[in-house]
Amino acid sequence: MTTPVKGARKIMLARIDAPVPYSKGAWLRSVGLNPVDLAGKVFTSASYKGGIGKTLIAYELAFLIDGILVDLDWDKGGATVKWGYDPDLRVNAPLVDLVEKGRIPKPLSGQLWRPDLVPCTPDLKYVVPPAKKFTDILVKLAQELGEKYQKAVVFDTHPGGGPEAFAPMATSNVVLGVVELGQQEMSAGEQMVDELKAYPLLLVPNRVTGTAQEDRYLDWLDRVTEEAGVPVAPPITDMRHWVKVRKSRMAITANRPTARFERLRQDLQAVAGAAVSYVRAAA
Numbered sequence: 577m578t579t580p581v582k583g584a585r586k587i588m589l590a591r592i593d594a595p596v597p598y599s600k601g602a603w604l605r606s607v608g609l610n611p612v613d614l615a616g617k618v619f620t621s622a623s624y625k626g627g628i629g630k631t632l633i634a635y636e637l638a639f640l641i642d643g644i645l646v647d648l649d650w651d652k653g654g655a656t657v658k659w660g661y662d663p664d665l666r667v668n669a670p671l672v673d674l675v676e677k678g679r680i681p682k683p684l685s686g687q688l689w690r691p692d693l694v695p696c697t698p699d700l701k702y703v704v705p706p707a708k709k710f711t712d713i714l715v716k717l718a719q720e721l722g723e724k725y726q727k728a729v730v731f732d733t734h735p736g737g738g739p740e741a742f743a744p745m746a747t748s749n750v751v752l753g754v755v756e757l758g759q760q761e762m763s764a765g766e767q768m769v770d771e772l773k774a775y776p777l778l779l780v781p782n783r784v785t786g787t788a789q790e791d792r793y794l795d796w797l798d799r800v801t802e803e804a805g806v807p808v809a810p811p812i813t814d815m816r817h818w819v820k821v822r823k824s825r826m827a828i829t830a831n832r833p834t835a836r837f838e839r840l841r842q843d844l845q846a847v848a849g850a851a852v853s854y855v856r857a858a859a
């Protein structure tokens with residue numbers, strides 16, 4: 577005879593195994609794919625400017641496709657801290673061990689509502705090797721994580737064009753180049769497109785307001801991307817301060833549709849759709 581405790585445990589397990597709407601990977605399944613379909617693929621979020629939405633996009637994309645988020649930005653205030661990992665309270669440094677000892681890190685499980693994560697610690701900046709060597713290390717990392725966990729890898733990067741940014745880009749099946757529609761932002765975006773057009777670049781306009789002031793920057797974006805033959809993903813709406821004051825570790829796209837975030841949720845899903853299509857079309 578089974579005890580009530582055992583019965584209860586069975587019910588709990590059954591519920592955890594059932595697909596939970598809005599949970600990690602649910603969007604990918606809703607478009608008819610599974611994480612394993614993207615195993616070994618590499619997505620990178622990059623830009624020549626900081627504070628432009630790289631981390632937001634990498635975090636949400638990793639969540640939507642149930643990929644492994646690998647944080648390569650050692651500066652504080654990135655994906656690692658947002659996820660809830662405090663490097664100051666930890667003694668290990670998985671990415672430093674990867675570079676120095678070739679040890680493949682075991683991702684932290686984000687369970688249902690956060691992406692799985694390979695966290696970054698500030699000391700990575702002291703050990704980053706030259707681009708060629710770093711590329712070899714990241715190729716091996718993506719390959720081994722893909723084989724072992726049957727998932728894609730999403731790199732979040734440090735802004736700019738050093739080895740820490742070029743190496744993940746050289747490893748990638750798609751580079752999401754984030755741009756904003758502003759004067760300085762488009763100057764940086766134009767330089768990025770020019771320098772990175774030989775990579776599998778997909779431009780992602782972020783913080784788009786839809787106001788008339790943006791028209792000239794949209795023209796600028798069209799000209800730059802047409803000349804370079806670089807595709808552009810659907811734009812992401814500017815949520816102004818709503819995202820900045822958000823403290824939750826949960827992905828935005830993990831929320832049930834709410835009036836406030838619904839637009840952003842849909843935009844992020846559309847960008848994930850563009851990135852996944854890009855990778856699958858190239859395969």
Ligand SMILES: Nc1ncnc2c1ncn2[C@@H]1O[C@H](COP(=O)(O)OP(=O)(O)O)[C@@H](O)[C@H]1O
Nearest residue numbers: 626627628629630631632813814815816819820
């Ligand atoms: N579309 C958006 N609407 C509102 N806030 C945004 C949007 N995209 C990014 N942000 C906010 O802007 C800040 C910088 O974004 P982040 O992703 O950290 O940029 P980066 O990684 O490029 O430095 C964060 O507080 C982020 O939540």
Ligand SMILES: [Mg+2]
Nearest residue numbers: 630631649654
């Ligand atoms: Mg960032």
